Amino acid sequence: MDLDKAHTLLTSKTPQFNTSSNFNQAYRQKLIENLSLDSQGRPFKIMVFRGSPKSSRKSIRFVDELRQEVAAIFEKDCKQTPYRCIPKGEKRVLDAPRLRNDYYSNIMSWGMNNILAVALGPELYLWNSEDQAVHKLLQVRGGNDWPTSVTWSEDARTLAIGYMCSNLQLWDVESSKLIRSLQGHSGRIASTAWNGHILTSGSRDKSIINHDVRAANSLASCIKRHADEVCGLKWSTEGNRLASGGNENLLYIWEASKMSSSKFLHRLSDHCAAVKALAWCPYQNNVLASGGGLSDGCIKIWNTEKGICINNIETKAQICGLEWNRHHKEILSGHGYSIRENQNKLCLWRYPSMTKVGELGNHKSRIINLCQSPDGITVISAGADETLRFWDVFGPPTAGAGNSMVSDLQGLLSFRTSLLR
Amino acid sequence: MASRTVAKDIITLRGSAAIVSEFFGYAANSILYNRGVYPEESFAKVKKYGLPMLLTQDEGVKSFITNLTAQLSEWLEAGKLQRVVMVIMSKATKAVLERWNFSIETDSDVVEKGVSREKSDREIMREIQAIMRQIASSITYLPCLDEPCVFDVLAYTDTDVPVPFTWIESDPKLIANPQMVKLHSFDTKIHKVDTLVSYKNDEWDEQ
Numbered sequence: 178m179d180l181d182k183a184h185t186l187l188t189s190k191t192p193q194f195n196t197s198s199n200f201n202q203a204y205r206q207k208l209i210e211n212l213s214l215d216s217q218g219r220p221f222k223i224m225v226f227r228g229s230p231k232s233s234r235k236s237i238r239f240v241d242e243l244r245q246e247v248a249a250i251f252e253k254d255c256k257q258t259p260y261r262c263i264p265k266g267e268k269r270v271l272d273a274p275r276l277r278n279d280y281y282s283n284i285m286s287w288g289m290n291n292i293l294a295v296a297l298g299p300e301l302y303l304w305n306s307e308d309q310a311v312h313k314l315l316q317v318r319g320g321n322d323w324p325t326s327v328t329w330s331e332d333a334r335t336l337a338i339g340y341m342c343s344n345l346q347l348w349d350v351e352s353s354k355l356i357r358s359l360q361g362h363s364g365r366i367a368s369t370a371w372n373g374h375i376l377t378s379g380s381r382d383k384s385i386i387n388h389d390v391r392a393a394n395s396l397a398s399c400i401k402r403h404a405d406e407v408c409g410l411k412w413s414t415e416g417n418r419l420a421s422g423g424n425e426n427l428l429y430i431w432e433a434s435k436m437s438s439s440k441f442l443h444r445l446s447d448h449c450a451a452v453k454a455l456a457w458c459p460y461q462n463n464v465l466a467s468g469g470g471l472s473d474g475c476i477k478i479w480n481t482e483k484g485i486c487i488n489n490i491e492t493k494a495q496i497c498g499l500e501w502n503r504h505h506k507e508i509l510s511g512h513g514y515s516i517r518e519n520q521n522k523l524c525l526w527r528y529p530s531m532t533k534v535g536e537l538g539n540h541k542s543r544i545i546n547l548c549q550s551p552d553g554i555t556v557i558s559a560g561a562d563e564t565l566r567f568w569d570v571f572g573p574p575t576a577g578a579g580n581s582m583v584s585d586l587q588g589l590l591s592f593r594t595s596l597l598r
Numbered sequence: 599m600a601s602r603t604v605a606k607d608i609i610t611l612r613g614s615a616a617i618v619s620e621f622f623g624y625a626a627n628s629i630l631y632n633r634g635v636y637p638e639e640s641f642a643k644v645k646k647y648g649l650p651m652l653l654t655q656d657e658g659v660k661s662f663i664t665n666l667t668a669q670l671s672e673w674l675e676a677g678k679l680q681r682v683v684m685v686i687m688s689k690a691t692k693a694v695l696e697r698w699n700f701s702i703e704t705d706s707d708v709v710e711k712g713v714s715r716e717k718s719d720r721e722i723m724r725e726i727q728a729i730m731r732q733i734a735s736s737i738t739y740l741p742c743l744d745e746p747c748v749f750d751v752l753a754y755t756d757t758d759v760p761v762p763f764t765w766i767e768s769d770p771k772l773i774a775n776p777q778m779v780k781l782h783s784f785d786t787k788i789h790k791v792d793t794l795v796s797y798k799n800d801e802w803d804e805q
Contacts, residue, residue: 221756222759222761222767223752223767223768224753224761224766224768225750225753225765225766225767226666226751226752226764226765227764227765
């Protein structure tokens with residue numbers, strides 16, 4: 178063994194394989210031959226297919242599309258105004274013992290006189306929001322009758338009370354006297370609504386009765402269209418349309434002038450559960466919001482002129498009340514049972530985008546009713562946990578009309594550009 | 599391995615041609631999807647060869663491949679097809695980036711005498727499945743195709759084959775100094791298909 182030669186070969190850094198490039202060349206030559214001659218050494222013909230035009234669509238890569246989307250969202254976010262602060266807690270909690278846990282009743286009403294009328298079991302109380310004085314108006318004796326529907330008249334002079342036993346009473350609150358008893362129904366009165374001197378009542382006997390409270394024979398018209406209890410009843414702000422929601426999941430729109438003939442304007446069957454929550458939009462004529470019960474859980478916004486649903490949100494929870502915010506373009510929904518989300522909560526939605534703005538939820542069990550203060554700032558929720566909770570959720574009121582225009586301008590001025598990494 | 603009699607199926611020339619041209623259709627779709635020649639959303643999944651195969655939903659590409667495989671099937675039946683090459687080129691520069699080469703060896707006895715062969719269908723499927731898996735996994739070593747690409751299909755036939763109306767004579771569109779990877783092959787006992795992919799050296803690679 179020649180150790181020196183071995184050592185040189187092993188340690189020398191210069192490549193010794195000068196035959197390698199030749200070898201490579203020969204290999205490549207063979208390869209090229211292979212590629213241009215077939216196995217028998219025959220040359221062949223090469224053709225390219227030009228049969229039909231291939232798609233000339235640009236192949237956009239998914240990554241670029243994603244980048245574009247993200248950039249668009251970012252821009253949109255920049256333009257939005259910082260949202261007003263929504264209070265997390267209630268302003269006040271009132272104890273409401275024996276408040277009936279009944280989805281179908283509407284036992285709360287806040288009159289223009291700043292007095293809240295609320296039925297707790299067989300008793301009806303008046304709470305003055307100015308001095309917080311409490312006064313019991315009436316108590317039903319016997320144990321098998323109680324108020325199921327309470328509504329102040331528009332001028333807050335009269336309080337309409339509907340009962341379990343189908344009685345409908347008008348009370349003068351100042352003198353604490355019963356003025357009138359109206360007959361007509363054969364089942365409990367679940368909902369009532371005032372339209373000037375017309376008092377409309379909806380009952381478990383499936384009928385809607387319009388009473389003219391000035392006339393001796395008060396019964397102006399009786400409509401039998403619903404197939405089940407009429408649990409939701411609301412007159413529009415102008416008083417030309419009435420929305421009635423039933424336990425058979427139907428929502429009817431009626432015209433004031435045509436009510437005597439029982440001809441409805443629209444019959445809307447989109448809901449899959451009882452329609453109790455109804456609220457007319459204060460800033461758009463003929464726009465109605467309706468909320469469905471447990472199996473439905475949808476807030477639907479309707480154009481009652483055409484009878485079409487213009488928006489739909491799935492809240493996945495039983496909706497017991499809807500209140501529009503007069504000061505900002507929002508709507509508040511009160512919820513009861515849910516298998517998934519929003520149980521026992523109040524949800525605030527931006528209108529018309531219907532994006533959820535906030536959530537208030539301190540009720541220990543389901544919310545039964547919602548009502549709004551006359552100044553449009555406070556909302557009360559009556560819960561099955563026997564509490565009345567006051568939320569200052571609709572304020573602060575913005576000064577001047579056209580507040581939506583102001584907020585847009587603010588948004589533009591606060592637009593900040595920043596680099597998207 | 600314990601010997602067992604595997605049920606064999608009879609393969610005719612026409613049947614074999616159909617298997618090969620169908621294989622080519624699915625392979626072409628798979629290459630277009632995996633190499634990103636067309637956006638992923640334009641493909642739909644179907645079950646074939648026991649695998650989820652992706653087929654383009656783009657009408658233009660669909661009809662292109664259908665017409666193409668019809669012609670290939672014809673040539674295969676005549677035993678005149680030697681090679682099918684799918685070329686992927688840069689849309690902007692038309693430089694050839696990848697070449698998917700499918701070489702075909704035809705049993706001339708079958709073509710001349712019209713005999714048929716025997717082989718288990720399932721085995722052929724398994725062989726094709728192996729190739730499909732390899733095509734899908736090729737993205738692990740093939741260089742990224744960062745720019746929009748277009749594709750072309752070349753057919754190598756015997757010199758006596760007349761050029762059909764929808765084809766034109768072409769150069770082989772070779773890649774200079776390519777890297778090559780040989781994939782599995784499958785055999786119907788009438789046609790044997792070898793797969794090879796050659797690609798342009800990535801700049802990142804060191805010589």
